[in-house]
Amino acid sequence: MLKDKKVVILGDRDGVPGPAIEECVKTAGADVVFSTTECFV
Numbered sequence: 001m002l003k004d005k006k007v008v009i010l011g012d013r014d015g016v017p018g019p020a021i022e023e024c025v026k027t028a029g030a031d032v033v034f035s036t037t038e039c040f041v
Helices: 018-027
Strands: 006-012 031-038
Touching: 006 018, 018 031
Parallel strands: 006 031
Antiparallel strands: none
């Protein structure tokens, strides 16, 4: 489903961090363009 798609990842510091999401989408075949972990208050 994500094969050869470009994705932008916004992770949450108190939830799922960006690098964890990045590893998941990479194994699904996506190309990660930008990944970050932010603190949403």
